[in-house]
């Protein structure tokens with residue numbers, strides 16, 4: 498290979514890796530922004546469970562819907578090409594255990610979809626049947642692997658299991674602050 502050809506190979510290589518770094522940064526920014534939106538929606542719903550008189554069905558439903566859209570396959574796809582990266586807190590476990598990551602992303606979607614449905618079914622007040630019942634067990638999400646049937650539980654119970662899903666995923670797949 499002559500010098501000119503060698504140079505152009507290096508040049509192309511550098512160009513490509515710089516482009517990749519840029520798009521990796523974009524991917525990381527986009528998924529972090531999605532996570533922030535998920536957190537904002539979660540906080541909105543938590544506020545209404547804490548003060549049921551502030552419940553507004555359409556707002557609750559929209560918040561749950563925001564999470565549904567960003568969970569499941571969408572969440573998985575955001576970690577498909579880039580896992581550990583500059584500026585990201587994703588751990589190398591994301592690439593090592595894709596099945597578990599996908600399962601938690603799907604559980605997030607299921608619980609959020611149950612919350613969306615609960616809001617649709619309760620257009621007026623947050624009635625007592627949306628609240629946690631005394632006989633509903635709290636364990637499950639954090640250590641359990643199988644998802645419970647969200648359609649059969651109270652909305653508040655689905656909400657608690659959703660929060661456990663956030664914690665389960667972060668404990669394994671996100672670096673601690």
Ligand code: HEC
Pocket residue numbers: 525528529530532533535536539572584585586587588598599601602605659660662663664666667670671
């Ligand atoms: C399937 C895995 C998974 C689930 C479920 C999940 N997260 Fe995350 N979350 C992550 C990962 C991985 C990161 C780190 C992303 C990065 O820095 O590239 C993250 C980052 C975050 C961040 C920080 C975003 C930033 O600005 O850097 C917040 C806030 C957050 N998640 C909130 C939540 C909440 C609230 C839930 C549940 C309602 C949730 N997450 C569910 C995997 C998950």
